[in-house]
Every structure is written in structure tokens, then in C-alpha cells.
Amino acid sequence: MRFLIVDDSSTMRRIIINTLNKLGHKDCYEAANGREGLERLAAATVDMIITDWNMPEMTGVEFIRAVRASESTRGLPVLMVTTNAAQDDIVEAMRAGVNNYVVKPFTPDTIREKIESALEG
Amino acid sequence: MDIPREIVANLIRATTDVFETMVLKRIDLIDPAKEIPPRAGSQVAATVGFTGHRCGAVVFHAGADVAREIAGALLAMPAAEVNGEMADAIGEVTNMIAGTLRTRMASLEPAWAIAVPTVTIGSDFVTRYATDAARVLCAFDMEGQGIQVELILNRQ
Numbered sequence A: 001m002r003f004l005i006v007d008d009s010s011t012m013r014r015i016i017i018n019t020l021n022k023l024g025h026k027d028c029y030e031a032a033n034g035r036e037g038l039e040r041l042a043a044a045t046v047d048m049i050i051t052d053w054n055m056p057e058m059t060g061v062e063f064i065r066a067v068r069a070s071e072s073t074r075g076l077p078v079l080m081v082t083t084n085a086a087q088d089d090i091v092e093a094m095r096a097g098v099n100n101y102v103v104k105p106f107t108p109d110t111i112r113e114k115i116e117s118a119l120e121g
Numbered sequence B: 001m002d003i004p005r006e007i008v009a010n011l012i013r014a015t016t017d018v019f020e021t022m023v024l025k026r027i028d029l030i031d032p033a034k035e036i037p038p039r040a041g042s043q044v045a046a047t048v049g050f051t052g053h054r055c056g057a058v059v060f061h062a063g064a065d066v067a068r069e070i071a072g073a074l075l076a077m078p079a080a081e082v083n084g085e086m087a088d089a090i091g092e093v094t095n096m097i098a099g100t101l102r103t104r105m106a107s108l109e110p111a112w113a114i115a116v117p118t119v120t121i122g123s124d125f126v127t128r129y130a131t132d133a134a135r136v137l138c139a140f141d142m143e144g145q146g147i148q149v150e151l152i153l154n155r156q
């Protein structure tokens, strides 16, 4: 399984990748914003996307809309990891095409469970 | 202009949540002071601005050693090995505090739009604010070391 982690914080990417490594997933691509994420997807195939929302250049929601609009990436599972947890945020993210949601700050158990349940489909 | 009490209470809760859940360190509130004490120990300041229904910023202050310790705890690495990672880690801690505050306040009023963090590292900087901005500084004890979270609200 190959993952794409999109977050402007290298710290948050490292925390998520550490969690994935512990789950036995060593194959992770990184991108610092939605635009870089789309470039990654154009160059390589992945099995799942984990993305932040608040990022410069292209936000997570804009990124997911682009992912859902493209034939080759339309069906990819997307997990959003964000502090944006107001009712309207969750509605907006789900409309954009997010499959699963993790609210920051999160415990190691929470992120692990959400990744596992997203992988189960 | 006074800062509404529920914003300060939610800022304290947001900060405590972030530290206990992700940094895995207990922090205790010392005093939410209206009078801003000197911050001789502040060498790292991370700012996350917000706008919309309210306009202002959340600023996180810590000494360099404390900031390195926080980064190490987040990244699961020894504090002594933390170097280039520190600024991003403190920026993300501040992002999580501001974002959690935004979410908490969104149940009471229209949600704010928050910006991405900026981090300043140095030893001799002074920050000046617009005279009509209201400020509150919350000081915490983190296992014997001091950290501070400041909220600035601009008059609109």
C-alpha cells in the first residue's frame, strides 16, 4: 500500500508517517500543499490520501475537489486530518469528497483506528 | 475593549487539550493576566492570525530549550537531537491551539478563518501591537518550565 500525506507541517507529516510505519506501511509520499499533492498524483499512483485542510497555495478541500474531479484519482480513499471541526466544516469536507475525518489534536489510537477503518473501506 | 471570558476559557482548554493529547505533557495554568509581564525567556514566538467574525492572533511563546523539548515530544525524538524541526513543530502546536479555539468558538458564533502559522526565533525581539487591540496572556507551567499563550483581539 502506498500513501500520500499532504500537510504544510513537516511535523504533522512525520507524526502521521510514524503511525503508518507502526502499522507496517512504509511506502509514503509527502507533499506540503494541495498543488504539490496533485503533482505527486500525476507522477505516481497511491492507494490512499491523508490530507490537512489549512495549507498555503491550495487547501485540503480544494485539493480533494481536484482529486474527485480527475478520472484517475476519483475513487481514492481520503482521510482528512484537521483542527477544523465545526459542524459546517465537516459538511463542507464531506461534500468535497472526504471519506474519513480525524480532528487534531488526536491520540495515537484515534489516528490508527481511523486509518485502519479507512483502509477497510 | 475586554476579551470575552468564554474566549479566554476556550483558549485555556484548547492549549491544555493540545499538550495533553499530542505533546503528552501535563500543563497547569498559572495565571491569565491582563497586565502583560515581561517575557525575558521568550525566544520562540509562533503566531496564527484569524479573521472574520473576530480578527486577531494566537501567539505561543517559549524559551528555546522548552520549544526543543516540545518538538522532541511531538516527533518522538530526543530533545537534544531537535534542530531544524523546532520551528515547524512550534508552528503546528500553535496552529492546533488556534484551530481548536476556532472550533470551540464556532459553537457560539460564526466560525473564524485562520491563517497558516509564522514562527520567529531570536533573543532580542519586541512585538508592538496596535493600541486599540485587547490582549490576554495565559501562562502555564509545563513540568517546571514556563510557556505562554497570548490572545490578541483587534477592535473591528
Ligand SMILES: [Mg+2]
Pocket (backbone or CB within 6 Å): A007, A008, A009, A052, A053, A054, A055, B095
Ligand atoms: Mg496546516
